[in-house]
Amino acid sequence: MTAPHDTVPTPTPPPGPCPDAARTGATPDRSPLPTWLAARLKRDRDGLVAAVVQQHDTREVLMVGWMDDEALRRTLSQGRVTFWSRSRKEYWRKGDTSGHHQYVKAVSIDCDGDALLIEVDQVGAACHTGARTCFLAGGDLGAVQGSRPGT
Numbered sequence: 445m446t447a448p449h450d451t452v453p454t455p456t457p458p459p460g461p462c463p464d465a466a467r468t469g470a471t472p473d474r475s476p477l478p479t480w481l482a483a484r485l486k487r488d489r490d491g492l493v494a495a496v497v498q499q500h501d502t503r504e505v506l507m508v509g510w511m512d513d514e515a516l517r518r519t520l521s522q523g524r525v526t527f528w529s530r531s532r533k534e535y536w537r538k539g540d541t542s543g544h545h546q547y548v549k550a551v552s553i554d555c556d557g558d559a560l561l562i563e564v565d566q567v568g569a570a571c572h573t574g575a576r577t578c579f580l581a582g583g584d585l586g587a588v589q590g591s592r593p594g595t
């Protein structure tokens with residue numbers, strides 16, 4: 445099915461890749477993602493969404509990273525996880541330097557669109573410290589435990 449407005453020529457985008465343009469100020473109108481998905485994402489003011497990364501079989505929570513629309517597009521289409529690095533201001537495909545690849549098994553979006561769950565097969569350590577997970581590396585904060593009444 446082709447709507448009439450689809451036949452109207454659209455302006456040619458500027459030549460060459462411009463990852464920063466894709467990253468900053470992404471809106472549903474200028475996103476590399478399908479329209480419905482771009483519309484569901486609730487980005488922070490930097491254009492980013494939190495991505496919780498989980499080992500698909502053991503359910504270990506491995507790490508949290510940040511994605512913009514382009515990082516999510518790559519993650520959905522390439523079988524490997526790509527993040528946006530806030531500190532380095534560049535795309536970062538997990539494992540390219542460390543060898544600790546994350547192979548995508550499933551990607552879900554949460555109810556209000558401000559977080560993603562990336563289920564992966566993690567090779568080696570997820571954390572740059574060498575720990576299996578970033579939360580093992582960070583450590584237990586010693587929270588007071590609660591219990592439901594009657595137990």
Ligand SMILES: [Zn+2]
Binds near residue numbers: 570578581
């Ligand atoms: Zn870490």
